[in-house]
Amino acid sequence: MLDVGRHPNIELMAYSELTALTGRAGDFTAKVLKKARYVDADKCTGCGACAEVCPTPVVDLYNEGHAFRKAVYSWFAQGIPSTHAIDPDYCRVLTGKKCGICAKKCEAGAINFDQADEIVDLNVGAVVVATGYDIFDPVKMPEYRYAQLDNVITAMEFERFLSASGPTEGHIYRPSDRKIKAAKAELEKKVAKSAKGLTRFEKKHNMDSNAFVQGLTTQSIELTEDLAKDAEKWAAKAKDYNALENDFKDLAARVDKITTAKKLAFIQCVGSRDLRFYPFCSGYCCMHSIKEAIIAHEHDNDTQSVIFGMDIRAVGKGFEEYKIRGGNSSQIIYKRSRVAEITRGNNESPTLIYEDTATQKVVKEEFDLVILATACAPVKNTPELADVLGVDLDPYGFFETDPANPLDTTKAGVFVCGCAHSPMDIPESVAQASSAAARAVQAVMTAKKAS
Amino acid sequence: MSKETMKICEQPRIGVFVCDCGSNIAGHLDCADVAEYAKTLPHVVYVKENLYTCSESGIVEIKTAIAKEKLNRVLVASCSPRTHHPLFSSSCAEAGLNPYLFEMVNIRDQCSWVHMGKREEATQKAKLLIKMGVAKAAGLEPQEEIESSLIRKILVVGGGIAGLSAAQALSDMELDVILVEKAQNFGGLLRSVGTLDTGDTAEAFLGRVIEDVESRPNISCHTGANVTSTGGYIGNYKVTMDTKDGEVTEKIGAMVVATGAVPLIPEGIFGYGGKGVITLMELERKLATDTLEDAGFAGKRMVFIQCAGARSSKKEYCSRICCMIAVKNAMAVKKKYPLADVRVLYRDMQMYGTRKEQMLWDARGMGVRFDVYSPENLPRVENQKVSYFQAVTGKDVELDTELTVLSTPLTARTDASALANMLRVPTDANGFFLEAHAKLRPLDFAADGIFVAGSGRYPATAVEARTQGIGVAARVAAILFKDKLVKSAIVAQINPDSCVGCMACLPICPYEAITFNREDHICEINEVLCKGCGNCAATCPSHSALLRGYKPEQLLAQIGAA
Numbered sequence A: 001m002l003d004v005g006r007h008p009n010i011e012l013m014a015y016s017e018l019t020a021l022t023g024r025a026g027d028f029t030a031k032v033l034k035k036a037r038y039v040d041a042d043k044c045t046g047c048g049a050c051a052e053v054c055p056t057p058v059v060d061l062y063n064e065g066h067a068f069r070k071a072v073y074s075w076f077a078q079g080i081p082s083t084h085a086i087d088p089d090y091c092r093v094l095t096g097k098k099c100g101i102c103a104k105k106c107e108a109g110a111i112n113f114d115q116a117d118e119i120v121d122l123n124v125g126a127v128v129v130a131t132g133y134d135i136f137d138p139v140k141m142p143e144y145r146y147a148q149l150d151n152v153i154t155a156m157e158f159e160r161f162l163s164a165s166g167p168t169e170g171h172i173y174r175p176s177d178r179k180i181k182a183a184k185a186e187l188e189k190k191v192a193k194s195a196k197g198l199t200r201f202e203k204k205h206n207m208d209s210n211a212f213v214q215g216l217t218t219q220s221i222e223l224t225e226d227l228a229k230d231a232e233k234w235a236a237k238a239k240d241y242n243a244l245e246n247d248f249k250d251l252a253a254r255v256d257k258i259t260t261a262k263k264l265a266f267i268q269c270v271g272s273r274d275l276r277f278y279p280f281c282s283g284y285c286c287m288h289s290i291k292e293a294i295i296a297h298e299h300d301n302d303t304q305s306v307i308f309g310m311d312i313r314a315v316g317k318g319f320e321e322y323k324i325r326g327g328n329s330s331q332i333i334y335k336r337s338r339v340a341e342i343t344r345g346n347n348e349s350p351t352l353i354y355e356d357t358a359t360q361k362v363v364k365e366e367f368d369l370v371i372l373a374t375a376c377a378p379v380k381n382t383p384e385l386a387d388v389l390g391v392d393l394d395p396y397g398f399f400e401t402d403p404a405n406p407l408d409t410t411k412a413g414v415f416v417c418g419c420a421h422s423p424m425d426i427p428e429s430v431a432q433a434s435s436a437a438a439r440a441v442q443a444v445m446t447a448k449k450a451s
Numbered sequence B: 001m002s003k004e005t006m007k008i009c010e011q012p013r014i015g016v017f018v019c020d021c022g023s024n025i026a027g028h029l030d031c032a033d034v035a036e037y038a039k040t041l042p043h044v045v046y047v048k049e050n051l052y053t054c055s056e057s058g059i060v061e062i063k064t065a066i067a068k069e070k071l072n073r074v075l076v077a078s079c080s081p082r083t084h085h086p087l088f089s090s091s092c093a094e095a096g097l098n099p100y101l102f103e104m105v106n107i108r109d110q111c112s113w114v115h116m117g118k119r120e121e122a123t124q125k126a127k128l129l130i131k132m133g134v135a136k137a138a139g140l141e142p143q144e145e146i147e148s149s150l151i152r153k154i155l156v157v158g159g160g161i162a163g164l165s166a167a168q169a170l171s172d173m174e175l176d177v178i179l180v181e182k183a184q185n186f187g188g189l190l191r192s193v194g195t196l197d198t199g200d201t202a203e204a205f206l207g208r209v210i211e212d213v214e215s216r217p218n219i220s221c222h223t224g225a226n227v228t229s230t231g232g233y234i235g236n237y238k239v240t241m242d243t244k245d246g247e248v249t250e251k252i253g254a255m256v257v258a259t260g261a262v263p264l265i266p267e268g269i270f271g272y273g274g275k276g277v278i279t280l281m282e283l284e285r286k287l288a289t290d291t292l293e294d295a296g297f298a299g300k301r302m303v304f305i306q307c308a309g310a311r312s313s314k315k316e317y318c319s320r321i322c323c324m325i326a327v328k329n330a331m332a333v334k335k336k337y338p339l340a341d342v343r344v345l346y347r348d349m350q351m352y353g354t355r356k357e358q359m360l361w362d363a364r365g366m367g368v369r370f371d372v373y374s375p376e377n378l379p380r381v382e383n384q385k386v387s388y389f390q391a392v393t394g395k396d397v398e399l400d401t402e403l404t405v406l407s408t409p410l411t412a413r414t415d416a417s418a419l420a421n422m423l424r425v426p427t428d429a430n431g432f433f434l435e436a437h438a439k440l441r442p443l444d445f446a447a448d449g450i451f452v453a454g455s456g457r458y459p460a461t462a463v464e465a466r467t468q469g470i471g472v473a474a475r476v477a478a479i480l481f482k483d484k485l486v487k488s489a490i491v492a493q494i495n496p497d498s499c500v501g502c503m504a505c506l507p508i509c510p511y512e513a514i515t516f517n518r519e520d521h522i523c524e525i526n527e528v529l530c531k532g533c534g535n536c537a538a539t540c541p542s543h544s545a546l547l548r549g550y551k552p553e554q555l556l557a558q559i560g561a562a
Helices: A002-006 A049-053 A101-105 A155-162 A175-205 A209-217 A225-257 A285-299 A319-329 A382-389 A426-450 B003-010 B031-039 B056-068 B081-094 B108-112 B119-138 B161-172 B188-192 B202-215 B280-289 B322-336 B354-366 B416-423 B462-480 B535-539 B552-561
Strands: A016-024 A027-034 A057-059 A068-070 A118-124 A127-129 A133-135 A152-154 A263-270 A304-309 A332-336 A341-344 A350-356 A361-366 A369-374 A376-378 A414-416 B014-019 B044-050 B073-078 B102-106 B146-148 B153-157 B176-180 B219-222 B226-233 B236-243 B246-252 B254-257 B261-263 B277-279 B301-305 B341-346 B369-372 B380-382 B385-390 B395-400 B403-406 B410-412 B450-452 B485-487 B492-494 B514-517 B522-525 B545-547
Touching: A016 A382, A049 A068, A049 A101, A127 A382, A127 A426, A152 A155, A155 A285, A155 A369, A175 A209, A175 A225, A209 A225, A263 A285, A263 A350, A285 A304, A285 A319, A285 A332, A285 A369, A319 A332, A350 A369, A414 A426, A426 B161, A426 B462, B014 B031, B014 B056, B014 B119, B031 B044, B031 B119, B044 B056, B056 B073, B056 B081, B073 B081, B073 B119, B081 B102, B102 B108, B102 B119, B108 B119, B119 B552, B153 B161, B153 B246, B161 B176, B161 B188, B161 B202, B161 B462, B176 B236, B188 B202, B188 B261, B188 B280, B202 B219, B226 B416, B236 B254, B254 B416, B254 B462, B277 B280, B280 B322, B280 B403, B301 B322, B301 B395, B322 B341, B322 B354, B369 B385, B450 B462, B492 B522, B492 B535, B535 B545
Parallel strands: A127 A414, A152 A369, A263 A304, A263 A369, A304 A332, B014 B044, B014 B073, B073 B102, B153 B176, B153 B254, B176 B219, B254 B450, B277 B403, B301 B341, B301 B403, B341 B369
Antiparallel strands: A016 A027, A027 A118, A057 A068, A133 A376, A341 A350, A350 A361, B146 B485, B226 B236, B236 B246, B261 B410, B380 B385, B385 B395, B492 B545, B514 B522
């Protein structure tokens, strides 16, 4: 990324969209919509001081919704360019409220609430489409209860959990357990607030609340006029406090028992190889499940994983060897099975119902955490982009190519690579990217020669 | 850089720029105190603290100070040289200072970030780091970047679909290509294939590509030819080939290895060689020539066995493409003999991606049966009977079969290692060529100027091999489209007067940049090949090998300052 960002021949236009393409190979005019960032890219140094002071938390989609960012943000720390952007849906100023603290804090003077979208015309010789893919939304598969069960997550969510800079700092705490922890923290605040309320009475009457309540019930304290006035309120508050504190103790005890997830289930082909959704194989998910299981085991040697799949497709260079190593040294079991259903088990542990094809028996088995290998879906607005480009899509929703010229779309001078072409892994994408670059150069050179 | 400007470096005048990096550095240590301290260091004539040294204003301040204060060394104490060294050193160059007179100290990643909450200690450490940097900077010498010419001609070894595609793409980019094929004809493994998974015949497809390649004036084609020797380095190789026209020597700028792979002959397994047992490639031929019936197939039953000789303790890897070829042929058989019982015994059907998985759906739709076997319990083939344990039903099955087809893996060519030795490129445990990086540089070798594509790297489908062949062209063009090769001056040098020719540096140089000069009995460094790792300098017993910019006196001064 950094190499691209610094390359003298590359102009990066992040946060931009192609809106129109006219002309032909060798001489296209591309209209690009540069969306307003509300931050001046020439001035912003990417220091992040604005995000530090921004008072508005926003759900962080980079962390798959398991953390918060601010309304002024960069998508992730190492992102290129490092220029920040203000989220117009959440920013207080841009939603008509008072704020602007980021503009005060920014020493580069880069914040510009008046920035507007911009349309840029580019004259280019060729176009390379590398728009990638979307992750299949497992909510569409009712049998896996992704929406209902906290501890059924996608591989991308798990990836964030495994990351040292992710929401759990690399420790695999289950979402349900994180909720309990959050509830405890919340309750702790309430308890403190409630205690404060009691302190007022305690100071005034120079008496401990417990002593007061006990005295009141056993009628062993003298109710002075002053005390009688407060007695009812104080007693009620003390009762509330005790109830809260008991709840807190319960929660604290539960939190103390929380450990990281040790028994993991990986389910393959979620949305892939499924006629209800995508008939194709997403190609890379077997490997990322194996990788995630190996990393989870490296992080905590007590971790055990079961990978459920119809086939384990470890087809790249060194992949089969990696898969075997996972089985031999990372406590991974590969089970040939398509999991039928996931239900709620004890302690929020998802229960898998599946046929173990080795024994031909239907099995119910509980896991701490279930990770879904979601399909590589065509990007949602691919049809619109195809319209803009004037190219065809294949039956699966990816850009149509001719196997004899695998990078060429149906329009001369427009090329495609990576998962916009079809699902593929990193080395294949990189090789294809080089090929698309070669085809683009050829297109430009051929057009030059002809003119 | 003129010689005159270089001379002024005799008396060091060092400028130090301390970066706050917003609050990244200044938030955790006292930058003002550090800057004050820097003023007291020897040779330091100018110190400036910047909010962001890398910002436009910071860069301007560096440039102004170079001119105004007559700085001849610049030191920036900020973040990682990995990200910002190029920016600062090129800014120095723009101000007329030799870029090798720039030194960088990392007081962020290696100081403020790792010592958060220990302000006092972090400040002390930053001071020491800068003191060391200043000591090193004082001893820096101006260097000139190494330039080398480039020959715009490429040797492509191997005339299969990968090599042909590379030649086509390179030729399209107006680069000259020499295409060398060992066999008498171009086409490689695809020649033995009947139809492609696209339905087109391989012959027709190959025919078009070969005709195009042979018709191009800037591709010189050699079939029945071998590369016999190579020498030189990126941009300037010399290769000798044994061709039909005799020995040919050519000067070239880059090389592409596209030598392909060969299918395993399954000697001694699954009854191969006996009646009614053939390989997948043999089936391809029989289908193409319509001679299935001669092989004993009358349309009753055919059984494919996948992973025949693959994914075992002997050959661990999965050959990637055999499942697709088997399914394609199973469908071809089923199409021709709709009533035939066609079965594929498999472990995992490797039908990755869109089109291949679709083939699997289609094959099932046509009635091809897929049965799982487990590697612990291999199918047995005897007297035209296949018996196997059907893993999903738990039953033993025995079937009469007219033809058993063994899907064997592609294996590395036996002559691949000889070529690898000649080009000094590595191969992996399976004998395939080893790329520079499994994920991020799949088409490059670690050695600059040599590239790899196709099944010689790892089994690839025709489409994948073609993609890689075209991709290699971009990798080559990125080098050869430039006027000349310019590389960092930070390379090793060997003093010819003190070198005793002990050759200790030869085996430890990972880039084979050192050669032994027999005439003068000394070791010599090829500056273009050298990547400045410093192994030789660390090894040389007579201290004759030195790494520019990291000479012992420079490093000792730096260490001494700590």
